Amino acid sequence: MKQDQSKKSDNIQQAKTSVSPVREDSKVAYKKRIGVYVCHCGGNISDYVDVEKVRQVVENEEGVFLAKTTMFACADSNQKEMVEDIVTQKLDGVVVASCSPKLHLLTFRAVTERAGLNKYNYVHANIREQVSWAHSDNKQGATEKAIRIVRSAIAKVRRSQALEPIKVEAVRTVAVIGAGVAGMKAAVKLAKSGVLVYLIEREFFVGGRVAQWDNLCISDETGKELITRLYDDILSHKNITLFTGAEVVEKSGSIGNFSLKVKITPRYIRMQCNKGELQKAIDVCPVEVPDKFNFNITKRKAIYHNYPGEYPQLPAIDIENCTRCGECEKVCSSIDFNQKPEYLDIRAGSILLATGFDPYEPKKGEFGYGEIDNVVTLPQFKRIVHYCNGDKLQFKGRNIHNIAYIYCVGSRQVNGENKYCSRYCCTSNIYTAIDAKKRFKDINNFHFNRGIRTYGKQEILYDESSRLGDIYLQSFEDNPPEVKVVDGKTVVSINDILTQDKKLEVEADLVVLVTGMVPRKDNSIGNLLKVPRGRDKFFNEIHMKLRPVETVIDGITIAGAGQGPKNIVESMTSALAAATKSFTIVASGELALEPTIAKVSKDDCEWCGKCDDACPYDAFTPKEIDGKTVAVVNKSVCKGCGMCLPVCPSNAIQLTGLSDDEVESMIDALMEN
Amino acid sequence: MSEHKKILEYDVLVIGGGIAGGECSLNLANLGFKVLLVEKDLTIGGKMIMLSKVFPTLDCSACITTPKVSEIARHPNITIFTGSEAVKVTKLAEHNFEAVVIKQPRYVNVEDCTGCQLCEEACPVSVSDQYQYGLVGRKAAYIPCSIASPRAAAIDIDNCTLCGACERVCPTNCIDFTQTEEEYLVKVKSVVVATGFNLFDPLKIPRYGYGKFKNVITSMQMERQLAPTRPYNTILRPGDGKMPDNIAYVLCTGSRDKSIGNPICSQVCCMYSIKQAQLLMGALPMADVTIYYLHIRAFGKGFNEFYAQARGMGVEFIKGKIGKITEKENGNLLLRYEDIEEGKVKEAEHDMVVLSVGLLANSEVSESFTNKELELDQFNFVQQTDMLANPSKTSIDGVFVAGTASAPMDIPDSILSGGAASAQTISYLKQVTEK
């Protein structure tokens, strides 16, 4: 520290006395053959800045070999001249003083590269936006400022060093987490593009939520048919390895080379099995639990199928509910309780996260849910419609005629946590209501809504439902409908704003709570991968508008309803978009990262962890070197933001291209007399 | 075929240089595919670079678009033709398309133009500026807008008097009146249609008085007044230059309206109107803003919260249908509307009315496909033939659709759609390499 101080005061001395203060650092080889080009920009610069004067002054700066003015620095003719100068005059650094670097920094870096000079030996000086235009009212001041800015650029380029992009290997594999429609679609697309895919599904069956739906809005294809199509694609592609009952439990590494540990929970059923025996095993199993696949409106055994013909077409044993009574083993030779969880280590260049959503589960008593026996949720209603044959809609043995739909349950909450709109439910519900009305006799639909949001082309469905005679009743957030039992009948009442707040009542045979989407309750994967979540607790993209599938964690992309409520088309679209981004990361097998990153001086660092705390990217790790603990920068993670620079108590960190020497010499040059 | 045609070869032809076409081009180019991006307009960036801020983040639209646009513009694998149209696209076989692309003369050599604007100053001709949606004028020699890419001048030959003033002042001699229309024959393996949408023209609803009453403007004109590159530096009503203090928004202008042939919802008008209302409350703290709506479609990520925020700021929302707008002598406007909540017909006076115009299909592109039909849906958007599993697929294998060419959508959905189109294009192209 002391040394530093004295050096600094020396410099101050120099700054005050000499024409050209030189802050020499003996360790650095300063550039000696610098070429400077001062641009007229037609008249945009030269009308206000005396460019010839600038040229004359900077020509005499230490290290400058040649200084020229040019009408248009960016013009092809000048670029050619620069290349020739660099080659023939053996220039070792180049400065162009022209417009903003936003416009032409890369142009001139490319020029130096074409001439065989490393592009980091180029420094740009902005004397248009920040000089001639900003000070068009003061030509003398503008000229003086231009001189100082060019000097400062020269000071910087003198200290510049050739840098090479940091090359890291990218494993040409993508790990797709979640095998719902989004994950399946992304996996297929990635495989078709030519990379290996690990498709990792926590459940024993693929298809996620869509497998639970019948006819899908707009296409009339069923959820199962869509899943079949995707599953066939997955099976037909050798590049995809599918794991079910699988969960990622550990993660290390970074973009290009993630390592994941995957835990595979056994099905307790051998892969090569006798299907007939298995059915017997299911029949004899004495354990009955609510069937989650049907949102608990039916029961299933502890050894179970998701649904007939599910994928993979092999039942599983729900070990948490299994009593190990052994009945199934007696009738089926494929049962194997000796199967143990397996752990696999996999490597991937990118991770695509498509873990989906949970349907909102109403609280007990919310619009009578859990208390009044004919109050169900929209997902349950879809399964009820699925299981009814013939022309009568029945629930719990009773015929259903009047159906009351209560919208925005669990969404757009005034007092609750979910302030957001769940986007898919208005359309999904209207579609299901139309379907029920068309399939069954004497159905009357009453929609207790808060303003229908059938955006875009979905408007057609709203229109159709109105034409079919569905009744729409609306209230605002602060005045929701009520569900009550009156004389053994379930009655839904509302102050309907469409009829001047008249209190209207409907006696309903079935009340459907149009429940929205909520983020997965279990966010263990999000925590493990450190993917941030937004205010709504869904995964957050890096930029809501322009980068909707990338996250702040380089190499991890997000797709589907895990990022926010979406319908199937929207999930598919985001899956394809995310697949493109993940593919781009791993496609070439190599990543070139910007070399302008933080560097730690081993000698000065006394690991205190402050850099680690300041770093938004976890780029620092403590490491034993020569008997002491120092901070080490992970080159493939550091983004060169510099947040670590001011926090280091021993000033052990320098940012490439913005070292103390560079910055302070630039300041000196700006102040030079 | 004409003998003058220049023959060019690329992997993919992307028609439309808006944000969806741009995103798709970038994805493809980053993976090493050669892309020709054909844009009808003089600048790429589409409608997005014309916007003020974006909902619900209130990011400045121009600021977030410009970096994307310059990335597209300088990508070595992307060739951009502005002021150009793909007039004829023929599918010869799988992975073998031929397109006739016509480039209109700009009368300016773009490579040499430095965007110094001296020609603009010199040009004596003033006409209405279409990039400011007619709010102000521009010259016949002009740079489309300050953040245009390429930021180069163009000569509006229809209005030019050929006086030569621009030629005389141009420091790089880049103005060239001898330019003529150029025709190219482009051979590609795949085509992406990203031709965007057309804004509804409110002249089709005469009862709103647009075009007749000066203080009735469209939402796009308001968008320009709010943009950083705005013409007036403040909000003015066009009739008399007064700062408005009681502004009305009429939602669903040209959407959800069978009488004008568009029964569907445009998906963005509610949100952009709410955004403009918030920006107006900031720009004109004393002003009242009233939004007349049927349903507020605040469905996307953060949208409902943004709607709640606008209500919290004091934007008034009236559930009502507008019958007729009439003008008072002082330029104020009387809105006759049905207040749905109260079930009454009412009248309200505002000093400025903004019509929140909807998004209509830009169906022209289908006419360019000659030997195979590019099917349109019932609303004239490009038909997505396998919407659920392959949302970018069209009726022609190897032709994919991106962005608002297929349906109304907002910016993130357009970006996603551009990404999906690139994914499907890549796997289509991979089939070639595998063969």
Added chain:
Amino acid sequence: MNSGKLNNSVKILVFSTEKISDPAIDMAGLLKLHYPPTVYTITVPCSSAVKPRWIMHALEQGFDGVFIAADGTDCPYGETCTEKTGKLVQETQDKMKELGMDPARLKMAAICSICSEPFVKHVKSFVETLNGMS
């Protein structure tokens, strides 16, 4: 401090960020919003990357004031930027006080990528403040 002065106008060093405040300062030029030509810019990736010693160096070398054009909430590197920039400004100001410098010579304000007008306003009022000191 006066020893470093080159002429009568106050000199300000602006630490500006590449992605956020640089575009705003550039646009101030584009819009010909004039400000004193003795305002100089050094570009950093993020405003929370400015080392106190750079600020001190600038002040020692003769700059009358240092202005940090902070990323604010627009920072592309993380939400903690404002807080971190605020902290380094605070620490530097403490150090300035110790050395008998007026802490008001260091100023920070969030400048978004289109905040050209606010930038010019800030700079002009900073010039007045600094003029008032000397």
